[in-house]
Structures are given as C-alpha cells and as structure tokens.
Amino acid sequence: MFAEFTEALFSIFFVETLINGLLLGGVLALLSLGLNLIFGVIDVVWICYAEIIMLGMYTIYFLHVDGGMPLILAAACGVGVTALLGWLTHRLVIGYLLQAAPINQLLATGGLLFFFQGAAMVAFGIEFRNLGVSLGSLAVSEDIYLSWTRLLSFAIAAGVVVVLYQFLSRSYLGAAIRAISQDREIMILMGVNTKKLYLLTSAIGGGLAGLAAALLALQYDVHPFIGLSFGPITFMVCVMGGLGNMVGGFLAAFVFSELITIGGYFAELEWGYVLAFAFFIAAMFVRPEGLFARKS
Amino acid sequence: MLTLRNVNAGYGDFQALFDVSLDVNAGEAVAVIGPNGAGKSTLMRVISGMIPATAGHIEMEGRSVLDAPAHDIVGMGIAHVPENRRLFPRMTVEDNLRMGCFMPQFRARYEERKDFVYELFPRMLERRNQMAGTLSGGEQQMCAIGRALMSDPKILLMDEPSAGLAPVIVQQVFDLIERIRAEGLTVLIVEQNVKQVLRIVDRAYVLESGTLRLEGTADELLQSAEIQKAFMGM
Numbered sequence: 458m459f460a461e462f463t464e465a466l467f468s469i470f471f472v473e474t475l476i477n478g479l480l481l482g483g484v485l486a487l488l489s490l491g492l493n494l495i496f497g498v499i500d501v502v503w504i505c506y507a508e509i510i511m512l513g514m515y516t517i518y519f520l521h522v523d524g525g526m527p528l529i530l531a532a533a534c535g536v537g538v539t540a541l542l543g544w545l546t547h548r549l550v551i552g553y554l555l556q557a558a559p560i561n562q563l564l565a566t567g568g569l570l571f572f573f574q575g576a577a578m579v580a581f582g583i584e585f586r587n588l589g590v591s592l593g594s595l596a597v598s599e600d601i602y603l604s605w606t607r608l609l610s611f612a613i614a615a616g617v618v619v620v621l622y623q624f625l626s627r628s629y630l631g632a633a634i635r636a637i638s639q640d641r642e643i644m645i646l647m648g649v650n651t652k653k654l655y656l657l658t659s660a661i662g663g664g665l666a667g668l669a670a671a672l673l674a675l676q677y678d679v680h681p682f683i684g685l686s687f688g689p690i691t692f693m694v695c696v697m698g699g700l701g702n703m704v705g706g707f708l709a710a711f712v713f714s715e716l717i718t719i720g721g722y723f724a725e726l727e728w729g730y731v732l733a734f735a736f737f738i739a740a741m742f743v744r745p746e747g748l749f750a751r752k753s
Numbered sequence: 754m755l756t757l758r759n760v761n762a763g764y765g766d767f768q769a770l771f772d773v774s775l776d777v778n779a780g781e782a783v784a785v786i787g788p789n790g791a792g793k794s795t796l797m798r799v800i801s802g803m804i805p806a807t808a809g810h811i812e813m814e815g816r817s818v819l820d821a822p823a824h825d826i827v828g829m830g831i832a833h834v835p836e837n838r839r840l841f842p843r844m845t846v847e848d849n850l851r852m853g854c855f856m857p858q859f860r861a862r863y864e865e866r867k868d869f870v871y872e873l874f875p876r877m878l879e880r881r882n883q884m885a886g887t888l889s890g891g892e893q894q895m896c897a898i899g900r901a902l903m904s905d906p907k908i909l910l911m912d913e914p915s916a917g918l919a920p921v922i923v924q925q926v927f928d929l930i931e932r933i934r935a936e937g938l939t940v941l942i943v944e945q946n947v948k949q950v951l952r953i954v955d956r957a958y959v960l961e962s963g964t965l966r967l968e969g970t971a972d973e974l975l976q977s978a979e980i981q982k983a984f985m986g987m
Binding site: 629632633635636639640642643644645646647648649650651 | 801802803822823824825826827828832833835839841842843844848851852853854855856859860901904
C-alpha cells in the first residue's frame with residue numbers, strides 16, 4: 458500500500474497532475490479576481506457572479522456558432538456584454554442598496570442569480586451547448602500531454618492579473634479604486650465621483666467575468682445551471698483568500714486547484730472536490746477571516 | 754474669497770448649524786473655535802460637500818458651492834484636511850499624495866506639486882514608500898496636509914489638526930501651519946487648542962451649539978475675558 462503510494466508520488470503522472478492543478482488555478486484565480494475587486498471596492502458580494510459568466514458564455518456561443526463570428530471577436534463581444542451586465546447590476550440594483558443591511562444585499566444578488574438562471578432557461582432552453590472548438594494538446598514528453606485550452610486559459614489569466622495589477626498600482630483610477638475600499642466617505646474630498654467609480658468597478662468586474670466565460674466556454678458545455686458548478690468554488694476561493702484581498706484570492710485559487718487535482722489523482726475527481734471543500738471548512742475553523750487575510 | 758450666509762445643516766433630524774454666516778478673505782487665516790460638539794466639524798464638512806446644507810448660501814470667489822456636485826468642490830480651489838487625518842492607511846505616502854491630485858485638471862502638475870510638498874515636508878520624502886497607516890501621528894498630519902496641497906488649493910480647510918497628537922507634536926503642527934501661511938495660502942481652521950490657534954490666525958469666530966456667538970481679531974479674542982474664562986481656564 459505504502460509502496461504504491463510512493464510510487465504514485467514520484468510518477469511522471471503526478472508531475473502532470475501538479476501542472477494541471479497549476480493551470481486550473483489560473484482560471485480559478487481569474488474567476489475570483491472580478492468578485493474580489495467588486496467586494497473590495499463596493500463591499501457587496503455578488504452571489505450572481507457565476508451567472509454573469511454563464512450569460513457571457515451564451516453570448517460567445519451564439520455569436521460564434523449561430524452568428525458565425527470569429528471566436529476571438531465573439532469573446533470580445535462576450536466581455537462587452539458582461540461588462541454591461543455588471544454595470545446594469547450596479548446601476549439598477551446594488552446602487553440602491555448601498556446603505557442596506559448586508560443580508561439584504563446578499564439576498565438581492567442571490568435573487569439576481571435565480572433571475573439570470575431562470576431567464577437563461579426561458580430564453581435558451583436547458584440543453585447543453587458546446588462551442589465545438591478543440592485546440593488539441595501539447596505533448597511535453599511521451600507521457601505528458603497538456604491541453605492547449607488549459608495552457609491558454611492560464612496564460613490569459615496570468616496576463617489579466619499582470620494588467621490589472623499595473624492598472625491598480627499605476628493609474629489614477631486604479632489608485633482611486635484602492636483608496637475607496639479604505640475610506641469611502643472622504644473620496645469626495647479627492648474630487649472622486651464615487652457613483653461613477655462604483656459603476657466603473659462593476660463594469661470591470663463584469664468584463665473579467667466575460668474573460669472567464671471565454672476561457673470556460675472552451676472547456677465546458679454551456680447550460681443555464683453551469684454557474685452552480687463553479688460559483689460556489691469561486692466564492693470559497695475568495696473567502697479563503699480573505700474577501701476583497703486580491704493577492705490572497707490569487708494564492709487561494711492555487712491551493713484549491715492543487716487540492717482538487719491531487720485529490721483527483723489519488724482517487725476520483727469528485728474526491729478532489731471533497732478534499733478541497735473539507736480543507737475549506739477546516740480552514741474556516743482555524744482562520745475564519747481567510748488564510749491570507751491581512752491583519753487589521 | 755469664501756462666504757457663508759445663513760447656512761443650516763445637520764444629520765437627519767438633528768440640526769447642527771443654525772444660520773451660520775462667515776467670511777474668509779484672500780490671504781487670511783481664520784479660526785473657528787468652540788467647545789466639543791459645537792458644530793465645528795459640521796461646518797467644515799458642509800463647505801467641502803461631505804454633507805449637504807439644508808438652507809443658506811456658500812460662495813467661493815463668487816461661484817455657488819452648494820450648487821456644484823460635491824466631488825467638484827475641490828476643483829474650485831477648496832481643499833479639506835479632514836478630522837483625524839483620514840489617510841488611506843494601506844497606501845504609500847506617495848499614493849496618498851497622488852489621490853490629492855486625482856481630478857484630471859490637476860494631473861499635469863503632479864510632479865511639480867509633489868516636489869513642492871516634499872520641499873515643505875522633507876520627512877515625507879524620506880517616508881514616501883511607507884504605508885501611511887504606519888506613520889506617526891505628526892507625520893500623518895503632514896501627509897494629510899500634503900495631500901490637500903497637491904491640488905494647489907486657494908483655501909485650505911483644516912479640521913482639528915492638533916487632535917490626538919502629543920503636546921510636543923501639537924506645537925510642530927502649528928509651526929507647519931505657519932509655514933503654509935507663509936506660502937500665501939488662505940486658511941480656515943477649526944481648533945480646540947484655542948490659545949495656540951489664536952497665535953497663528955488673523956481672525957476667529959466662536960461657535961457654540963451650532964451658532965456663531967462672537968467674532969473678532971485674534972488679538973481681541975486673546976484678550977477677551979469671556980474667551981479666557983471659557984477656553985483657557987483662566
């Protein structure tokens with residue numbers, strides 16, 4: 458038994474597993490980024506974030522498959538649509554609830570989740586739709602194959618993290634986004650229109666959902682309930698990283714993805730999720746504020 | 754330069770200011786003194802748009818302040834150093850200064866203004882990459898004043914700049930304000946350190962329970978028996 462375990466540990470396939478975990482982590486990191494950005498700035502958790510991603514996936518699917526639009530263009534339109542959805546979510550719902558109790562804000566975004574889901578079901582039906590794009594695999598060696606889709610997802614996720622980081626640390630708007638999460642009230646004294654900044658942040662958060670949608674559409678079928686399969690995990694990555702802490706969320710994404718793939722390597726994939734969620738629950742006992750939460 | 758006429762303001766049902774009228778002329782330093790809860794901070798907040806006025810007029814160089822969107826007021830040349838400094842604690846000193854320069858019309862002069870602030874407060878240059886939350890109280894006050902100066906304001910509103918600071922530091926802060934005055938800036942300051950603030954301003958108003966009770970030159974008020982009894986424990 459033990460010999461089997463060590464053999465598995467030093468197997469070439471374990472290396473492949475670790476790399477796949479890393480690649481999955483990139484997508485999880487991208488997923489958590491938008492949610493964290495919105496929470497960090499506006500202090501409201503968008504429970505419906507994964508459903509915005511779902512709508513982004515539909516946009517890409519219909520434009521590419523039915524509309525015949527080149528994939529890259531369809532993805533860009535998907536980003537545009539989700540950015541608009543993010544903007545509308547704040548403009549029509551959250552903006553009116555900024556002073557409301559947090560539970561009411563949660564219920565409102567939870568309501569949006571079912572609204573988006575129901576709307577998608579009515580409009581598009583419940584069938585699973587596949588983009589039908591396969592990018593093939595990269596043969597690293599005779600034994601290790603890495604899916605191009607995953608590599609691409611990781612590269613784009615990493616690129617977005619770098620761009621977002623530069624934007625937040627170098628531009629005036631980025632500085633304002635960091636500042637408003639630290640002291641909302643005095644932003645007026647800096648000449649910042651907080652309403653506009655909230656709308657902009659919501660649109661950026663929505664746009665990030667669109668990017669995630671483009672990457673997920675390459676790997677998964679689109680259906681009205683797809684949000685439920687990665688919504689909870691996105692939320693957990695954010696909580697584990699310390700809600701609103703983008704660096705923490707980024708690191709937590711990799712902890713989670715490695716747990717999932719390693720668990721899946723030694724048992725079935727489902728066990729990977731069990732392992733990851735068990736770790737999450739245990740972590741919440743030890744550090745309820747999140748593993749990477751800053752001390753305040 | 755700055756004119757208030759019959760300004761009323763408050764929070765919800767609580768009225769904090771009653772018919773406040775005051776003037777600050779260009780180049781002047783004016784203090785508003787008064788006990789805790791007199792409405793001094795409310796007065797500053799209403800001028801810079803942090804809370805709305807319920808009645809009255811505020812004009813800056815002939816333009817109505819109350820009619821402007823709150824976030825445009827700093828663009829009219831009014832910079833506010835808020836009570837308790839209110840820096841962005843998890844941002845560097847330099848990023849805090851940058852926020853003072855946020856409005857698009859200020860950005861072109863960012864480097865120039867930053868150099869000005871660093872020259873005025875060399876300590877800020879040393880600390881420029883440090884998180885503002887880790888600065889000492891006096892340094893935080895420098896940073897807060899520096900942030901307000903980034904927009905090259907015409908008038909600086911200062912809300913209790915000496916609050917919460919050790920006595921030695923309080924004197925340093927008042928020295929800082931004198932240096933800012935020497936740069937030709939107009940200053941409206943709210944303070945509880947009555948004796949010290951009256952030494953650095955030209956005129957002062959006394960605010961009590963939301964109403965202006967007295968006004969006079971700093972010298973007159975320093976001599977006034979009433980003021981001495983009420984604020985200086987003599």
